[in-house]
Amino acid sequence: METARLILDGRELFSSCSIGVSIYPNDGATSLDLLKHADTAMYHAKNNGRNRFQLYDAAMNTMAEERLQLETDLPHAQERGELVFHYQPQLNLESGRIHAVEALIRWQHPDKGLLAPAAFLSLLEETGGIVSVGCQLLLSACRQTAHWHAAGFTDLIVAVNLSGREFWHETLIPNIGNALAQSGLPAHALQLELTEGIFMTDVDSAADRIRALKALGVAVSVDDFGTGYSSLAHLKRFPLDVLKIDRYFVKDLPNAPANEALISSILALCRGLGLGTVAEGIETRAQLESLRTLGCPIVQGYFISRPVPAEQIIELLGRDWLQAFDTTQHVQPKFTVI
Template identity: 40%
Template sequence: MSTPSHRPPDPGSLPREEAARTHELQDLQARLRECGEALALAQAQLRQETEARRVAEGQLRHLAEHDALTGLPNRRVLELCLQQATVQAREQGRLAGVMFLDLDRFKNINDTLGHLMGDRLLQRVAERVRRSLRSGDTVARVGGDEFAVLLPGLDGPAEAARMAGQLIGEVSLPYEIDGLELRLTPSVGIAMFPGHAESAQGLLDEARAAMYQAKAQGRGGYRFFSGHDDLLSSQRLLLESDLHRAIERGEFELHFQPRYELGSGLLCACEALLRWQHPSRGSVSPVEFIPLAEETGLVVAIDEWVLGECCRQIERWTAKGLEICPISLNVSARQFRSLNLLGVLDRVLGETGVDPRLLEVEITETTLMHNTEQAVATLGQLHGLGIKISVDDFGTGYSSLAYLKRFPVDLLKIDRSFVHDLVSDPDDAVIVSAIIGLARSLQLRVVAEGVETREQVDFLRRRGCDEAQGFLFSRPLPPAQLEPLFNRRY
């Protein structure tokens, strides 16, 4: 019996079968590519639609929470922030403040020059107010020419007073719009929590009431809310009375904070800082009494005492045979603008015989920009005496670089608010680097304030900063404790 035999496949059929399978595979791959492209297109369209919806929702949320003209938060956002701030104040045992700001005689500008000009002026005011505040503060537009500012985490009423004074100074400087120079002043009312109202709406109402009290006093100033039994007001009046007598009673003294060259490590200058030892209250913080001195005009007499005491202290050190460094002292805006500054300097230098090259005058950006022609003339006369000029708290104001080139200044002092986080905050690092670069381009020395860590020193040295001062090197010291530091490296 024979077994069946398997016939081999036809050689001609193999290529046809393989070709068919290859064709099917190519078709399948083409369909897969088409499906993949369609899916990718659908995903891209979905992403675009999602992003467009996200942007639209963000725009709607922004419109619901912000003023359309100035871009500031509106009253609704402010009240929510106020509620949170009062809760935090209770938990942390600190204060929260509200400033209510109204622009004096804004209606006259609006009626005379038109609403378009008025709107542009409001935008500029809003920008200045925003720039003058701390990072955690909130400013909102709550009416036509009315703004409210939330100040959380305050240590005391004096801090709110200082910020109000700074805000008034910023807003009161001239505005140039379309070739016109416009001027206006704000009146500011302040209410504190706890101490005044216990609710967000109550704080706003009382701050507004205090603002009207400020207007009644003559506009361009600030007032705390005060009822008949307001403890803050009575304490402030007592402090003002004591401040009047502090000089004649010998209650002021100077401490000196060393400043060092980062390259050599040598002591190169010391900043004179005013201290008030009250007979019953003890040490009174400058944050508390300096704004009061500025508001009452006593700052001029205090400045004159500081200048005289600086020169007398230099005279005492010289008599001991000490090789001393220059002493820098802060001059208030009111003193700098007075016609008496140069006369006081000439008298004190004549009485003490101090070399003017051992003095350095510190003024703020805002002071420089108030009346540039007078500032240039005054600085020129100070330079003519051999006194160096430094711009204090540089970066916190808004000085024009075109103006800065005209001022005969020697140093820029970087404000401590930028130095504090420069190692961890890229924005602060960029600002500090830019100020150092600006100083170098203008052939000015640059000083960093508030230096507290070695990392900050390393950063500043790498960027080419010339000098630094801060708690890392030394706290402000009374004269006797400073003497051993002369001619020593840090």
């Protein structure tokens, strides 16, 4: 489905929709049943990336029941401290050291175990709980990174994702300022990650919002670059610091000349605009070496490390990764977390 581009009062806006479809008589004998099942299918479309349609399937009822249970459990999860950050390292291919860690939310559910964000993040968004949870976890990430700085890793950056609801919420700027003040973390050590869709809903207002974030001294990056709405003109309009190259362009390396050409062009573009670059989704040594040859400065992915609890990061920070890559056959760390 295409995203509609609108101009309202001189502002550039983008609109998308998620559609659920149920068909008589297979999906219901009454209008009430058909509407209920179409609604279920619509939420399934939203949970699978939005901007698409979804036909109803009876198996969705089980998924809806599980979703309802998670929705019931979520408020207690925040109270009990079950929502936590795991951290995934970003490796500097020039120095061989960890340059940054991305903070990724997890739910340590008492019955279902460790849940990845795909299982519950949309619920937090829809209920509005993401704002209070995000504020709490942002402070946690800043304090943890300040602790790593105190341990001697003073150049380490922490990247924290912002949802659309968080980005547009009126408390965003004061919440970030408070987190930095309470943790003692230098502002330049905090990087806020946005997906393209967030700031493309209202381009002009988003640019103002990003400038307000930059005024705090923090860095701003755009995630999944190249898979959404971005154009070169928009990159010029937004005061960004870092582009993250989506795993879509990385997954077929090194056997994808077209992808290599695209990545090389993105890297050249970023150098010209003074932007940093991070390539995501590195799962093999061949991918890493291909990106290294192309001149990509920072990489992130399971080949380096899965997201791990904070207490496991300290071991990774002191490692000379390139020496290990160049002298030994790299063995993936055996972490059991997701």
